[in-house]
Amino acid sequence: MAGAKEIRTKIASVKSTQKITKAMEMVAASKMRKTQDRMRAARPYAAMMRHVIAHVGHANPEYPHPFLVPREIKRVGLIVVSTDRGLCGGLNANLFREVIRRLKDFDQQGKEVHLGLYGAKASGFFSRTGGRVLGQAIHLGDSPKLMDLIGVWKVMAEAFMAGSIDAIAVASNRFVNSMTQKPAIEQLVPIDPEKDKALSHHWDYIYEPDAREVLDQLLNRYVESLLYQLVVENIACEMAARMVAMKSASDNAGKLIGELQLIYNKARQAAITQELAEIVGGAAAV
Amino acid sequence: MADTIQVGIVSAEKEIFSGHAAMVFAPAKLGEVGIAPGHSPFITPLGPGEVRVKHGDGHEEAFYVSGGILEVQPGMVTVLSDTAVRAEDLDEAAVLKAKEDAERQFHDHEARVDYAIAQAQLAETVAQLQTIQRLRRRAGRG
Numbered sequence: 001m002a003g004a005k006e007i008r009t010k011i012a013s014v015k016s017t018q019k020i021t022k023a024m025e026m027v028a029a030s031k032m033r034k035t036q037d038r039m040r041a042a043r044p045y046a047a048m049m050r051h052v053i054a055h056v057g058h059a060n061p062e063y064p065h066p067f068l069v070p071r072e073i074k075r076v077g078l079i080v081v082s083t084d085r086g087l088c089g090g091l092n093a094n095l096f097r098e099v100i101r102r103l104k105d106f107d108q109q110g111k112e113v114h115l116g117l118y119g120a121k122a123s124g125f126f127s128r129t130g131g132r133v134l135g136q137a138i139h140l141g142d143s144p145k146l147m148d149l150i151g152v153w154k155v156m157a158e159a160f161m162a163g164s165i166d167a168i169a170v171a172s173n174r175f176v177n178s179m180t181q182k183p184a185i186e187q188l189v190p191i192d193p194e195k196d197k198a199l200s201h202h203w204d205y206i207y208e209p210d211a212r213e214v215l216d217q218l219l220n221r222y223v224e225s226l227l228y229q230l231v232v233e234n235i236a237c238e239m240a241a242r243m244v245a246m247k248s249a250s251d252n253a254g255k256l257i258g259e260l261q262l263i264y265n266k267a268r269q270a271a272i273t274q275e276l277a278e279i280v281g282g283a284a285a286v
Numbered sequence: 287m288a289d290t291i292q293v294g295i296v297s298a299e300k301e302i303f304s305g306h307a308a309m310v311f312a313p314a315k316l317g318e319v320g321i322a323p324g325h326s327p328f329i330t331p332l333g334p335g336e337v338r339v340k341h342g343d344g345h346e347e348a349f350y351v352s353g354g355i356l357e358v359q360p361g362m363v364t365v366l367s368d369t370a371v372r373a374e375d376l377d378e379a380a381v382l383k384a385k386e387d388a389e390r391q392f393h394d395h396e397a398r399v400d401y402a403i404a405q406a407q408l409a410e411t412v413a414q415l416q417t418i419q420r421l422r423r424r425a426g427r428g
Contacts, residue, residue: 049366
């Protein structure tokens with residue numbers, strides 16, 4: 001009966017672990033639903049903006065905003081959007097692998113890379129690997145406000161406007177469905193001029209005070225909203241990945257408990273058999 | 287069609303209002319504007335203030351915006367509202383915070399990415415994940 005107590009303790013500990021992973025799974029599932037809603041809620045704004053920008057850009061070719069003019073790319077800005085917490089499967093590792101592959105490409109082309117980081121995981125990763133980090137924001141929480149994201153973006157945008165970087169891209173996870181998330185790197189600025197021939201109508205806006213100021217504000221807000229959307233999407237990915245990871249952890253715990261239970265029963269049975277044999281043996285000896 | 291106008295008030299974080307209205311008032315940078323159905327295409331930045339939507343029955347709804355952009359197309363008004371109070375100094379503070387955060391952590395920090403370390407880091411995580419998967423498969427068979 002020596003092993004029985006240890007096995008019982010082990011079963012109890014696995015059970016409590018299972019309770020935790022089960023709870024985390026359910027929390028992640030409900031948060032995922034909320035973040036997905038938030039992701040969807042952010043879409044009309046960006047869609048509306050894209051439409052207006054395409055129009056204004058089309059109607060006012062005489063004012064080339066720096067965000068709209070492609071340049072020769074010598075130095076690149078890369079914003080990496082990661083999660084603050086772990087326990088979400090290979091989500092961050094997959095993203096970082098993609099980022100490192102891209103960084104290597106840039107390195108081979110002789111392009112310098114400046115980083116902007118969101119999330120504690122990216123911050124930790126790049127503090128170990130090295131890299132030129134211009135700005136970072138960590139502990140954004142599950143429902144970041146646009147204001148929380150502006151710092152890092154502005155640092156990058158200032159560098160872009162000053163000409164010390166020539167393009168800014170964002171690396172983040174894209175939400176395919178709750179089982180699949182895909183890392184992707186998307187260029188933020190210069191904005192790809194939308195080749196929309198349908199826009200050659202004859203009307204134009206009345207601008208107040210002038211097209212330049214409107215366009216200026218519009219483009220900044222547009223890029224910020226895109227960035228916001230990517231960050232929110234990354235959080236939805238985080239929750240989905242955590243849900244799946246925690247589900248399989250709970251399943252594994254269940255299997256483990258089953259196995260341990262079997263071992264425990266066998267040990268108990270062996271002990272009983274042995275005791276019986278001893279009694280019978282003792283009786284026979286008398 | 288001519289007596290109402292489609293109104294959408296959206297912010298980067300959510301859709302605030304969507305529906306029809308008889309008239310819309312907005313706090314444009316150069317003074318309040320009223321948009322009636324059939325207004326010509328118009329675009330302007332907004333200052334802080336109230337966007338008021340007047341319904342067909344005369345009833346009014348007000349939404350506070352701290353700034354944003356108003357876009358008018360015939361039969362359609364869109365308010366792209368800011369979600370936060372935007373001021374140069376506030377933005378500046380956010381920039382400083384992001385920079386300082388980075389400087390504190392990445393002070394004396396290698397500027398070049400060390401690919402060997404990066405690969406090692408990634409390999410470690412991937413190995414952990416693979417171990418978990420192997421364990422799971424074995425448990426599945428057992």
